[in-house]
Amino acid sequence: MTSQSPMGPWTYEGTILKNPGHFFGTSGNNHHAIFEFRDHWYIAYHAQTLSKAMGFSKGYRSTHLNQVSFHADGLIKTITADMKGVEPVKCLHPYTRVEAETMAWSAGIQVEPVFNGDLAVTALENGAWTAVANVDFGEGASTFTARICNESDVGGIELRLDQPNGIVIGNVSLPIADSSDHWQTISIEIRGAKGIHDLYFIYTGIQADKLCKLDYWQFEQ
The missing domain is CATH 2.60.120.260 (Galactose-binding domain-like)
Known part of the structure; x- marks a missing residue:
């Protein structure tokens, strides 16, 4: 939903990220958080993909991360959950501890x-x-x-x-x-x-x- 004020009124805009079952065949909610890092926006969420791989029906929530993109009017584009991760923002420097x-x-x-x-x-x-x-x-x-x-x-x-x-x-x-x-x-x-x-x-x-x-x-x- 969008609004000009945290108190509303609100306008319903649709779903940006469906629950994990839609993508991974696992149950539960995605419990997401959206944040900005180094001039890019990301969404962190979880799915029980590790539980599925290990043969357990519930538990072992695994964190997933995707980059967030926007339409020209500022609305968030629909996010496709996956296990790819995101592109690195920098390389790891091995010459420090x-x-x-x-x-x-x-x-x-x-x-x-x-x-x-x-x-x-x-x-x-x-x-x-x-x-x-x-x-x-x-x-x-x-x-x-x-x-x-x-x-x-x-x-x-x-x-x-x-x-x-x-x-x-x-x-x-x-x-x-x-x-x-x-x-x-x-x-x-x-x-x-x-x-x-x-x-x-x-x-x-x-x-x-x-x-x-x-x-x-x-x-x-």
Whole structure:
């Protein structure tokens, strides 16, 4: 609805976003919010798409995001809900400290508090991974540094480009675990990280209760 005043009177203009069942075959309301960011308008809403993928009938609301467009008269154009996401507004800068919980996609992990109110990514199984999108390595990275706590006897983190089985640019060999609170800062040499890529962190190791925790990471040129 539109109005010249928050108190009305109101004019009904129609629906801009139908409920999730229309697009995804899941029940519930979309509970949306519209906001402006860097001169663009976006709509955030949720759907039970994760529940559907996992085979659960209810719960696990997943946040979706679409850009909002307008007609010439200022009315909002109808929004088609999808799972594509939106175009990036900038690239990720890898040469400053990046918190490990910064991610675009993930599998087999959880995020939990560690110390001083900080958060860390915990790998729960061999082959777990996280990924960040549109990392701008520029002319090339030479070193990768990360703060890690190992909780398995044998393990590592593979750094791959563009997909989970993509080109390996580095391998972090984790030290043998001797304490659940034993954090170390580890640096390795990097090869082949140049230009803009998606970056995947693949966690490997002998299955235990947990494999390792990653607090933050950073590349150097």
